[in-house]
Amino acid sequence: MLRQNDRNKRISAYHSIREAWTNHEESSAAILNAINGWRLENNSLRSKKRDLHYLDISCHQSHINRETLNSLMGTTYENRSVGQRALKAMAKGMKVDKLGPWDILAPAPMMAGEGKVYGLKESIDLISEAFSRLTPQMGDFAQMMYKKNWIDSRPSEFRSPGAYCTGFTNIREPRVFMTFDGSIGNVLTLAHEIGHAYHNWVMRDMPVVSTYYAMTTAETASIFGETLVRDYLFENCKTDKDKFEITWQDAESAAAMLCNIPARFEFEKQMVEKRKEANIPASELKSMMNDSWKLWYEDSLSEYDDMYWASKLHFSISSIGFYNYPYLFGYLFSLGIYAEKDNHGDNFNELYTNILRDTGSMNAVDLIKKHLNKNIEEKAFWQGSLDIVEKAVSRFEGLV
Numbered sequence: 001m002l003r004q005n006d007r008n009k010r011i012s013a014y015h016s017i018r019e020a021w022t023n024h025e026e027s028s029a030a031i032l033n034a035i036n037g038w039r040l041e042n043n044s045l046r047s048k049k050r051d052l053h054y055l056d057i058s059c060h061q062s063h064i065n066r067e068t069l070n071s072l073m074g075t076t077y078e079n080r081s082v083g084q085r086a087l088k089a090m091a092k093g094m095k096v097d098k099l100g101p102w103d104i105l106a107p108a109p110m111m112a113g114e115g116k117v118y119g120l121k122e123s124i125d126l127i128s129e130a131f132s133r134l135t136p137q138m139g140d141f142a143q144m145m146y147k148k149n150w151i152d153s154r155p156s157e158f159r160s161p162g163a164y165c166t167g168f169t170n171i172r173e174p175r176v177f178m179t180f181d182g183s184i185g186n187v188l189t190l191a192h193e194i195g196h197a198y199h200n201w202v203m204r205d206m207p208v209v210s211t212y213y214a215m216t217t218a219e220t221a222s223i224f225g226e227t228l229v230r231d232y233l234f235e236n237c238k239t240d241k242d243k244f245e246i247t248w249q250d251a252e253s254a255a256a257m258l259c260n261i262p263a264r265f266e267f268e269k270q271m272v273e274k275r276k277e278a279n280i281p282a283s284e285l286k287s288m289m290n291d292s293w294k295l296w297y298e299d300s301l302s303e304y305d306d307m308y309w310a311s312k313l314h315f316s317i318s319s320i321g322f323y324n325y326p327y328l329f330g331y332l333f334s335l336g337i338y339a340e341k342d343n344h345g346d347n348f349n350e351l352y353t354n355i356l357r358d359t360g361s362m363n364a365v366d367l368i369k370k371h372l373n374k375n376i377e378e379k380a381f382w383q384g385s386l387d388i389v390e391k392a393v394s395r396f397e398g399l400v
């Protein structure tokens, strides 16, 4: 409901969601306190020789190191104004003074019935075309997913919105599940999931044990798929209005990655630190969330969502902490790889495939050193990707 076109409905959906979570804030706070208290206790029992830092554990799970995480977050903070500019331009496009937290998932503002609705087959053809520009194999793969009925998207009243990709150990075949309503955002989500599926597909001959990649590199193949489709769509736009609709997606992603994801990271860090000392009441979780949004969004929103710690369910996934920065990592990492496309010409697909194949057996630092001779521990790598985001935001500003 937060993704619908009608702003008044979004506003009332937002307030209703907030109210519902506020009614359950004590239970929600208890859940976060229990999970994080347990994790900290667990960490303290894992070593008698030294303190295990919760971020070291997260980096280990993500197949990166602290230097990489620090330079990723540090460079993004220096470039946060790019995400904020995207939000300000979106506000202008929506003809409002400032966006509220109810607007950050909104589709491009259109007159009723103006947004194009894509059929599933039509979306597959489009994705296949876009993927084929990198390599025909990747385009054929998208078609095969469709022909073999490996994409479950049949509408049903029992489906909730969302999408994911999964696979089998035996047989080595991927599957995509998604709820498909034909919006442009949906087409990109489908490209995202087929990107994941392709990652699994190029590893299908390898021993299963060498194919367990971390969340950071998992989100690389998927966002790479999205980027291919986004670029293709933009280049095939006939009018400025079409371009506006496509670049709206660029702006929304930039704001999500450069402001929202880091605010989640900041909040979680504060929460874990505080949890070391005491149980955290709901009121304090609210002020922490408020401060975290303020740090990253600054004046680009009219207010901050201080109940986000309850409504964003990522914080209460018990199996893994810091379910946030891997998205930012995957976004900038895949843009960094994408930027290499023209430098490698016809060999790029082989290079890309080899990168994907090594994701299960190498950490991301060595992976990029080996294949691209670049150092992701250094800010320069991330700045290169952020410059690409800046260009996309400028393009959107121009169209607004």
Ligand SMILES: [Zn+2]
Pocket: 192, 196, 218, 219, 222
């Ligand atoms: Zn994904």
